[in-house]
Amino acid sequence: MGTLHIFDMDGTLLTGSTANLEVARRLGTLPELQALEARFAAGELDTRGFSATLHTLWGHLTTADVTAAYTAGPWLDGIADVCADIRARGEHSAVITMSPDFFARHLLDLGFDDVIASRFPPLPFSAPLDPAGILTPDDKVRLAEELRTRHGLPRTRCVAYGDSMSDAPPLPPPHPHRRRQRRPPPGRHRRRRLPRPRPHRGLPPRPLPATQLTRRPP
Ligand SMILES: [Mg+2]
Numbered sequence: 001m002g003t004l005h006i007f008d009m010d011g012t013l014l015t016g017s018t019a020n021l022e023v024a025r026r027l028g029t030l031p032e033l034q035a036l037e038a039r040f041a042a043g044e045l046d047t048r049g050f051s052a053t054l055h056t057l058w059g060h061l062t063t064a065d066v067t068a069a070y071t072a073g074p075w076l077d078g079i080a081d082v083c084a085d086i087r088a089r090g091e092h093s094a095v096i097t098m099s100p101d102f103f104a105r106h107l108l109d110l111g112f113d114d115v116i117a118s119r120f121p122p123l124p125f126s127a128p129l130d131p132a133g134i135l136t137p138d139d140k141v142r143l144a145e146e147l148r149t150r151h152g153l154p155r156t157r158c159v160a161y162g163d164s165m166s167d168a169p170p171l172p173p174p175h176p177h178r179r180r181q182r183r184p185p186p187g188r189h190r191r192r193r194l195p196r197p198r199p200h201r202g203l204p205p206r207p208l209p210a211t212q213l214t215r216r217p218p
Contacts (some may be wrong), residue, residue: 001087002089002090002091002092002151002152002153003089003091003092003153003158003159004091004092004093004094004147004148004157004158004159005086005091005092005093005094005110005153005158005159005161006094006096006144006147006158006160006161006183007093007095007096007160007161007162007169008095008096008160008161008162009095009097009099009104009107010097010099010163011162011163011164012076012161012162012163013075013076013079013107014074014075014076014200015072015074015075015076015097016074017073017074019069019073019097019099019100019103019104020033020037020054020099020100021033022069022072022073022103022159023058023061023065023066023069023100023103024066025069025072026065026066026068026069026072027058027060027061027065029057029058032057033054033057034036034056036050036053036054040080044125046132046136047098047118047134047135047136047137048134048136051100051120051129051131051134052129052131053120054100055120055121055125055128055129058125058126059125060124061102061123061124061125062123062124063102063123066102066103066106066120066123066212067106069103070103070106072119079107079110079111080110080111083110083112084111087111087116092113092114092147093111093113093114094112094113094114094115094116094147094153095112095114095115095117096116096117096135096140096143096147097115097116097117097118098117098134098135098137098139098140099117099118100117100118100119100120100135101115101117101118101119101120102120102123102159103117104117105117105160106152114147116143116147117133117135118133119133119134121135140169143159144158152207156216201218
């Protein structure tokens with residue numbers, strides 16, 4: 001029986017940083033992003049309000065900007081090797097992130113089977129943002145379950161890799177094989193190697209919520 005490996009992006013594959021930080025750094029809009037994150041942390045914005053503001057702030061963003069931001073990001077070493085290893089075992093890999101799809105989709109090039117992210121209009125933004133395409137924390141649960149169902153796997157054959165409790169929803173806590181990573185000090189990027197997947201014992205099955213697959217095409 002296979003295994004489904006679900007990875008977080010911000011702070012996990014992208015160590016000590018986020019997609020939004022990397023794009024903001026590229027565009028010179030870090031102060032605006034930090035102000036936006038402060039409002040999000042204060043509960044003034046949800047993920048949809050946050051993304052709507054990004055859509056306005058980054059109206060001039062191009063695919064070349066995103067590619068440059070992605071390339072400059074502090075990624076873990078060995079991601080492509082691990083994806084290849086997972087595939088060679090006949091297993092499955094996926095990234096689920098609430099960050100923008102225009103950034104996260106680059107991870108498909110590393111070998112992930114699925115990359116699921118918040119959907120933005122094509123770059124540069126020439127269409128309004130559809131709030132329905134912006135993922136929320138609850139969506140991570142739903143999407144993880146949809147992937148698991150699509151692969152016909154029990155929950156005991158799923159493992160999540162994340163850097164914070166915000167990555168906990170894809171699997172019920174506590175999970176002995178969930179990888180938690182310590183955050184580096186602010187402003188410091190610590191490059192680490194992605195751990196290779198190992199067999200695990202998993203958890204007894206629990207009732208599943210109704211789910212609907214939302215797969216973002218590359
Ligand atoms: Mg994270």
